[in-house]
Structures are given as structure tokens and as C-alpha cells.
Amino acid sequence: MVTSRDVARLAGVSQPTVSRALRDDPKVSEATKRQVREAAAALGYAPNAIGRALSLGRSTRVGLVVTDLRNQFYTYVIAPMHHELARAGYELVLITETSESGPVTEHVVANGLSGVVLATTTTDSILPVRLGDRGVPFVYFNRTARNVPADSVVVDPEPGMTALVKDIVAQGHTRVGAVFGAEDTSTGQVREVVLRRLLLDQGIVLAERNVRHGPFDLEAGYGSTLQLLDQPEPPTLIICANDVVAIGALNAAAERGVTVPSDLSVVGFDDLPIAGFAMVQLSTIAYDLDAMSREAARLLVSRIEDPGVEEARSVVFPTSYVGRSTLGPAAS
Amino acid sequence: MVTSRDVARLAGVSQPTVSRALRDDPKVSEATKRQVREAAAALGYAPNAIGRALSLGRSTRVGLVVTDLRNQFYTYVIAPMHHELARAGYELVLITETSESGPVTEHVVANGLSGVVLATTTTDSILPVRLGDRGVPFVYFNRTARNVPADSVVVDPEPGMTALVKDIVAQGHTRVGAVFGAEDTSTGQVREVVLRRLLLDQGIVLAERNVRHGPFDLEAGYGSTLQLLDQPEPPTLIICANDVVAIGALNAAAERGVTVPSDLSVVGFDDLPIAGFAMVQLSTIAYDLDAMSREAARLLVSRIEDPGVEEARSVVFPTSYVGRSTLGPAAS
Incomplete structure (x- = not known):
């Protein structure tokens, strides 16, 4: 198994520089980054996400909580959210509230997810309370709860x-x-x-x-x-x-x-x-469901990477009416 | 943060026994398991999946590789696959071949996925070759490749x-x-x-x-x-x-x-x-797409947990014709 030590040796840099270069740390010069990436590619080295998660103290996985994966509404939420998260270096894990693997909060904590997008919130959900208690960052998608303020994307x-x-x-x-x-x-x-x-x-x-x-x-x-x-x-x-x-x-x-x-x-x-x-x-x-799904991903990533932001942010998407063929003159 | 040491102390057992009890090891008695679970619940302890992945040498996450998440076919694959995997204690991670996070094989290895279901195989795909070289278990879903034998579910x-x-x-x-x-x-x-x-x-x-x-x-x-x-x-x-x-x-x-x-x-x-x-x-x-999706999940889990099985297994689903309203007498 190729390690970061081997990459460091080939690139002629220190081992910590390899890690920093591969996670695109702005403190590393572009020339050094290129050198490290070429050495990593030549050796077939892939940085280990489990190791990275341990060193960062958090994983690069976030959850999307939905009720019914078969509802086609979610198809058009999952795709753009997945792409936006992939761009930011995160993976999307699907969580259903009816999952046999137990309560959502335990699942999120036990599996070391860095945060979740909630798409199933009811006005009296206790999930936001529990996530808040555990310090798990989350974003309301479309629906919000009364009692716990958090970042949200709504229409x-x-x-x-x-x-x-x-x-x-x-x-x-x-x-x-x-x-x-x-x-x-x-x-x-x-x-x-x-x-x-x-x-x-x-x-x-x-x-x-x-x-x-x-x-x-x-x-x-x-x-x-x-x-x-x-x-x-x-x-x-x-x-x-x-x-x-x-x-x-x-x-x-x-x-x-x-x-x-x-x-x-x-x-x-x-x-x-x-x-x-x-x-x-x-x-x-x-309304722009695609942009809204991407915005939810961005808000969550920013909340995870910059937990210092105090206030809850709400991004509101406007609507317009699209008249097609199913609304016509009133039947007499 | 509550640790397994705290749970061990409260339950009056050793720390390794806590790990074994919580992963349902048959060597631990039911009475001890109950004791440990109650102590864990009382303290709000959730076993850490990252730590568990390190101790098992593998994660409990598997990937589903698709091309286009917006294609509604996948909606009816993802839902049953997700549920079957959750039952077996695994998480489903979505991977698109066009993902900005780089080539699929690197992604799978870098993120420590235990295996993948391939739903996008073309007859000359190189992905199965690469996964095979890296020793990553995989299952062909619906489509297969000529050159690399592996477990498959087909119609x-x-x-x-x-x-x-x-x-x-x-x-x-x-x-x-x-x-x-x-x-x-x-x-x-x-x-x-x-x-x-x-x-x-x-x-x-x-x-x-x-x-x-x-x-x-x-x-x-x-x-x-x-x-x-x-x-x-x-x-x-x-x-x-x-x-x-x-x-x-x-x-x-x-x-x-x-x-x-x-x-x-x-x-x-x-x-x-x-x-x-x-x-x-x-x-x-x-044909039974739901059963086929669940079967793919089961084959993958079995391949991950019992790598000793040599031969590639193929589960074939039969088809039937459903005549509804769009096929009628030929227009003259």
C-alpha cells in the first residue's frame, strides 16, 4: 500500500505538505501542489478518507433526511445536491426516517456524519431539537420547524x-x-x-x-x-x-x-x-428547485466549515405561475 | 464526550466487551448485551462508525454508481437498495460517473467504501477491471461487462x-x-x-x-x-x-x-x-425491479462479509408482458 510518506519522498517535500497539498490548502504554492499531485498520480496514491476524517476530527459525509425516496420530488433534489456536495468534496448519504437502522439522530452521530439536510420536518418535529443538542449542523429544506432556528432554504x-x-x-x-x-x-x-x-x-x-x-x-x-x-x-x-x-x-x-x-x-x-x-x-x-437544492448543500457545507456564524440564514426562492393546458375556462 | 470506557464502567464489564456487545457479537451473552445497551442508552453513548471502520478494517458504506440521477429508473432502484442496505447495517453513498470529485475508482478507495453496485456498465467499461485490481467487491446491476466476471442481477x-x-x-x-x-x-x-x-x-x-x-x-x-x-x-x-x-x-x-x-x-x-x-x-x-434492487444489495453485502466465495453469482429475473392501452390494432 502506497502511503503519503512515499509521495513525500518522490515529490521531495515533507509528509505534512503532502496532506496540505492534497486538500488544496491555500498556504501551499501551486507549483508544490502540482508536484505532489503528480507524485501521487505516479504512485497511484489515494488519500484515505477515514484517516482524513480522523485528522480533521470530522468526516466529509453529510446526510439528506427524506420520508419517501420513491416520491419523484426528491429525485430532483438529490441530483443537484449530490453534485454541489461532490464539488465541495463531500459525499451524500441518504437517510429515511423509517430506516430500520434506528433513530435518525443516533444514526447521524454513530456514523460520524458532519451535518444533515432535513427535508421531512413537521412543525412539531423533535429531530431539530435533538440535532441541536448534539451539536450536529443542519439545514431545513423547504419545510421548517417552529421551535428551533437554523439555516433554511424555502419557497x-x-x-x-x-x-x-x-x-x-x-x-x-x-x-x-x-x-x-x-x-x-x-x-x-x-x-x-x-x-x-x-x-x-x-x-x-x-x-x-x-x-x-x-x-x-x-x-x-x-x-x-x-x-x-x-x-x-x-x-x-x-x-x-x-x-x-x-x-x-x-x-x-x-x-x-x-x-x-x-x-x-x-x-x-x-x-x-x-x-x-x-x-x-x-x-x-x-421556482428554481435545482438552485434551491444546491443552495441547501452550500449552506450546510459553510455551516460545517465555519461554525462561527451565529445567526440562522434563510434563503427564500420566489415563485411564478406557468399556465399550460390543465387550467381552462370553467365547465358550465 | 462519552466513551466506551464510561459505558464499560457503568455496565461493570471490560471495554472490549462493550464493543463486542454493541456490534452484536454472538460470543457475548444476551444478558450482558442488554446490560451494555442500557448503560450506553443511559449515558447517551453512540459507537463511532469511524472508529468501528478502523477496527473492522472496513467501513459500513457502499456506493451505487449511476450516470444520471435524474432518470426516474434510478428512483425505483435507490429506494429498495437503501432499505435493504440499512437492514444489513450499511449506508448507501451515491456516485455519479460525471462526478467532479474525480475518477470513480479513486473515489471509492479514497473514501474507504466497502464495495459498489455498478448500474452504468458498458460492454467495454474499464471500471470493473480497476475495481478488481484494487480488490474492491462489486456487483453488476442490470448491465454487465464482458471481460470481468462478477456477481450480477440481470433481467x-x-x-x-x-x-x-x-x-x-x-x-x-x-x-x-x-x-x-x-x-x-x-x-x-x-x-x-x-x-x-x-x-x-x-x-x-x-x-x-x-x-x-x-x-x-x-x-x-x-x-x-x-x-x-x-x-x-x-x-x-x-x-x-x-x-x-x-x-x-x-x-x-x-x-x-x-x-x-x-x-x-x-x-x-x-x-x-x-x-x-x-x-x-x-x-x-x-419484472420485479424492487426485488432485483434488494438482491443486488444482498449480493454485495454477502461478497463484502464473506470474501471467500469464489464463483461469480448471477441472479436472473424473468419478465412478463403487461398489455394496457398503448398497444392497439394497427392503424390502416
């Missing part, structure tokens, strides 16, 4: 929803339904409050019989929409908590032979790639 | 394709097109060879103008289908390399105002959840 639904409500009024919808998100999430709560207020400003009241709540998944959209459609006087429009819920709603419409948008309009939130498919053409509310 | 397309071709003949299709997968992958090659042979047995020859090859992604399905549809006499059926390619084909049909299946039939491969959506109803070839 402001208001600009997108304002434009959406304008279109709803223009298309003549008055019998409006909604499949809101989970009531114990900040995203579910905020989107519901903002939407109800904006609709009310236009004189549109959501009848309780046309409102459902559910997790942000396909089944919630599908099951709730079947219930709404099976009423004697169904809504002419269903506003969904997100695109995945809206796809469930479109499946329910297809199942019942209800044509979108002539019989029923449907709107989502997130603008995932599937929303833009020619065979879907979902009207929805867009 | 046998023949049963599903046999039933598919029977349906194609029954529906009267003779002008058949195909968007095959990448020509440098074992899956692309095998599926093409088997399909051509089964069609030929029924007197159906694929005209070269109706055949395209591409990566297994949406863009390949979309772009190739537009080309096939824009010919003077387009095929009445397009057989796609997988479901993701078929969704691209359906989008192209929607784009051109071509109705499926009355103007054009489309078939996929994989039976991902989207194939069963009421608004999609894709006819496709199914």
Missing part, C-alpha cells in the same frame, strides 16, 4: 399564487376545490393560508366539502380527487398541494372519464419535469 | 418479449419501428437481438429507416419518435428500449397530435409506476 408561494388566482378569476371559476398538503408541515400551512386569502380577496370561498388534506403524494391526489368528483356538484377546478398530488388528480380524472380541462381544471406546484411533458402539460407554480 | 427479456410479439401479430402490425437502447450496453444489445429474432420468427422485419438507437432517456424517445413520425410512411408501432424512452415517445406523439393507440402504438420495458398511471396506461414488459 415564497405568494407571487406565483397571485398570478394563478388572477387566471382562475379570468377563466370564470367559482366552484373551486383544493387538495392541500399535510397540515403539520410549514409548506402545507403556508400555501393553504396564502391561497385562501388570495381567493377570498377575489370573493372566492372554498366550500369545506371541496377541500381535502393529505400527504404530498400521488395517492392523496388520486383518492381525494375521486371523492371530490363523485359529489353531485363537483368543483370545476382542483388546486393541488404540489405536482405529484396534481398527477394523482389527473389520474383520477382519467379513471372517471373526466376530460381536462373542459370538464375539470387542475393546478400543481413545483414545476417538476413531468409537468412540462407534452402528454401532461400541467399548469403549475414554478 | 431475461425473452418471456415478456415472446408474449409481446404474440400481441403485436394479433393486432396486425407489420410496419414496426424501434427505439433501441445504447449499443454499448449489454441490456441494449440483448433486448435488440432477442426482439429482432422473435419478430423475424413471425415474418416481421424491422426496416432500418424505422430503427433508432439512443441512451435510455426521455430525449432519445422523444427525438427519435419525432424522426420516425415525420417520415412519409411512419411505423404503426414503436417498441421502446424502456419505459422512460416510451414516455418520450408518447410526448412526441402528443406534440404531433398523433393519437395513441389509434394512429400509433407504443410499448415500453420496466413497468415503472408511471406506466400504470390512469393517464398513461403504457403497455410494457414487467
Whole structure:
């Protein structure tokens, strides 16, 4: 096995200089770095992450905590987060709250993760409290908890929803339904409050019989929409908590032979790639999920490498309305 | 910071016994294990994975090498693989071949991963050679390489394709097109060879103008289908390399105002959840991707923990044809 001692000998530098050069320490000159890298390459030397973790006192692995890895929303979070972390020299480890390997906090501490991104926070989560107690850096992704301040990346639904409500009024919808998100999430709560207020400003009241709540998944959209459609006087429009819920709603419409948008309009939130498919053409509310995922990675890395920053930082992503084919004139 | 010494003192056992008890060593009695676990819980002690990795001489982390994390195929691979690995006490680390952190082999060795699942193998990949040279255990997922034998989980397309071709003949299709997968992958090659042979047995020859090859992604399905549809006499059926390619084909049909299946039939491969959506109803070839992903995890863990096994094991998953709404009678 080739060691850093061998690399030092070949490069003609000291052993500590090899470590510093390979972790791109600015105190080492570019010429020396090149020399060390060439010697390392010639000998096939790879610095050992376990050893590096011990010497740094922390690992270069961070976790992403999600509930359901099969939810396609996470597909578009994991990819950019992975790439941004790789750029910074970190690895992404997936952690599910239902993982059989035990409670998340123990898992994070036991496996020496340097920090975590939380994408599953409910308003009364105890996970942030526990991570805080253990001194584990973390960042809220999309959803936040009330009781523990921490760095966060969130979405402001208001600009997108304002434009959406304008279109709803223009298309003549008055019998409006909604499949809101989970009531114990900040995203579910905020989107519901903002939407109800904006609709009310236009004189549109959501009848309780046309409102459902559910997790942000396909089944919630599908099951709730079947219930709404099976009423004697169904809504002419269903506003969904997100695109995945809206796809469930479109499946329910297809199942019942209800044509979108002539019989029923449907709107989502997130603008995932599937929303833009020619065979879907979902009207929805867009924001830069890719940038938001990368920003969460950057905030976490900065929190890990510079723990001195005191205040919690919040990066807010604006929204816009993307009108496609699923929101049309109100059915008569 | 609580150490294993503190736990040993509270439990009234030796320090090595604490380590052995916490890693569930069968040589330690159940009574002692309980005593140690209770002491560890009382003190808030979490065994350190970095220390454990050093003492075991290996980590409990394995990698999954993929090309494109945004391809929804991987969503349904990552979730079951993650769960199976968590059950066995391992963490899943995602590695992309385009990762900025450098060549995959160096990454795996440098980060002390215990093994990897390869989901991106091309027939002439050098990655298996390099991993073999470094003694890193690995498992081929879905695709294999010619030159390096190793454990693998693969799909046998023949049963599903046999039933598919029977349906194609029954529906009267003779002008058949195909968007095959990448020509440098074992899956692309095998599926093409088997399909051509089964069609030929029924007197159906694929005209070269109706055949395209591409990566297994949406863009390949979309772009190739537009080309096939824009010919003077387009095929009445397009057989796609997988479901993701078929969704691209359906989008192209929607784009051109071509109705499926009355103007054009489309078939996929994989039976991902989207194939069963009421608004999609894709006819496709199914196999147990969930079981296959879990099996890959099990093979890798067994290879890591019992390196003595000599022969390469191959687990083959059978296929079946799922006729839904996108394959209908040939357009006249």
C-alpha cells in the first residue's frame, strides 16, 4: 500500500505538505501542489478518507433526511445536491426516517456524519431539537420547524399564487376545490393560508366539502380527487398541494372519464419535469428547485466549515405561475 | 464526550466487551448485551462508525454508481437498495460517473467504501477491471461487462418479449419501428437481438429507416419518435428500449397530435409506476425491479462479509408482458 510518506519522498517535500497539498490548502504554492499531485498520480496514491476524517476530527459525509425516496420530488433534489456536495468534496448519504437502522439522530452521530439536510420536518418535529443538542449542523429544506432556528432554504408561494388566482378569476371559476398538503408541515400551512386569502380577496370561498388534506403524494391526489368528483356538484377546478398530488388528480380524472380541462381544471406546484411533458402539460407554480437544492448543500457545507456564524440564514426562492393546458375556462 | 470506557464502567464489564456487545457479537451473552445497551442508552453513548471502520478494517458504506440521477429508473432502484442496505447495517453513498470529485475508482478507495453496485456498465467499461485490481467487491446491476466476471442481477427479456410479439401479430402490425437502447450496453444489445429474432420468427422485419438507437432517456424517445413520425410512411408501432424512452415517445406523439393507440402504438420495458398511471396506461414488459434492487444489495453485502466465495453469482429475473392501452390494432 502506497502511503503519503512515499509521495513525500518522490515529490521531495515533507509528509505534512503532502496532506496540505492534497486538500488544496491555500498556504501551499501551486507549483508544490502540482508536484505532489503528480507524485501521487505516479504512485497511484489515494488519500484515505477515514484517516482524513480522523485528522480533521470530522468526516466529509453529510446526510439528506427524506420520508419517501420513491416520491419523484426528491429525485430532483438529490441530483443537484449530490453534485454541489461532490464539488465541495463531500459525499451524500441518504437517510429515511423509517430506516430500520434506528433513530435518525443516533444514526447521524454513530456514523460520524458532519451535518444533515432535513427535508421531512413537521412543525412539531423533535429531530431539530435533538440535532441541536448534539451539536450536529443542519439545514431545513423547504419545510421548517417552529421551535428551533437554523439555516433554511424555502419557497415564497405568494407571487406565483397571485398570478394563478388572477387566471382562475379570468377563466370564470367559482366552484373551486383544493387538495392541500399535510397540515403539520410549514409548506402545507403556508400555501393553504396564502391561497385562501388570495381567493377570498377575489370573493372566492372554498366550500369545506371541496377541500381535502393529505400527504404530498400521488395517492392523496388520486383518492381525494375521486371523492371530490363523485359529489353531485363537483368543483370545476382542483388546486393541488404540489405536482405529484396534481398527477394523482389527473389520474383520477382519467379513471372517471373526466376530460381536462373542459370538464375539470387542475393546478400543481413545483414545476417538476413531468409537468412540462407534452402528454401532461400541467399548469403549475414554478421556482428554481435545482438552485434551491444546491443552495441547501452550500449552506450546510459553510455551516460545517465555519461554525462561527451565529445567526440562522434563510434563503427564500420566489415563485411564478406557468399556465399550460390543465387550467381552462370553467365547465358550465 | 462519552466513551466506551464510561459505558464499560457503568455496565461493570471490560471495554472490549462493550464493543463486542454493541456490534452484536454472538460470543457475548444476551444478558450482558442488554446490560451494555442500557448503560450506553443511559449515558447517551453512540459507537463511532469511524472508529468501528478502523477496527473492522472496513467501513459500513457502499456506493451505487449511476450516470444520471435524474432518470426516474434510478428512483425505483435507490429506494429498495437503501432499505435493504440499512437492514444489513450499511449506508448507501451515491456516485455519479460525471462526478467532479474525480475518477470513480479513486473515489471509492479514497473514501474507504466497502464495495459498489455498478448500474452504468458498458460492454467495454474499464471500471470493473480497476475495481478488481484494487480488490474492491462489486456487483453488476442490470448491465454487465464482458471481460470481468462478477456477481450480477440481470433481467431475461425473452418471456415478456415472446408474449409481446404474440400481441403485436394479433393486432396486425407489420410496419414496426424501434427505439433501441445504447449499443454499448449489454441490456441494449440483448433486448435488440432477442426482439429482432422473435419478430423475424413471425415474418416481421424491422426496416432500418424505422430503427433508432439512443441512451435510455426521455430525449432519445422523444427525438427519435419525432424522426420516425415525420417520415412519409411512419411505423404503426414503436417498441421502446424502456419505459422512460416510451414516455418520450408518447410526448412526441402528443406534440404531433398523433393519437395513441389509434394512429400509433407504443410499448415500453420496466413497468415503472408511471406506466400504470390512469393517464398513461403504457403497455410494457414487467419484472420485479424492487426485488432485483434488494438482491443486488444482498449480493454485495454477502461478497463484502464473506470474501471467500469464489464463483461469480448471477441472479436472473424473468419478465412478463403487461398489455394496457398503448398497444392497439394497427392503424390502416
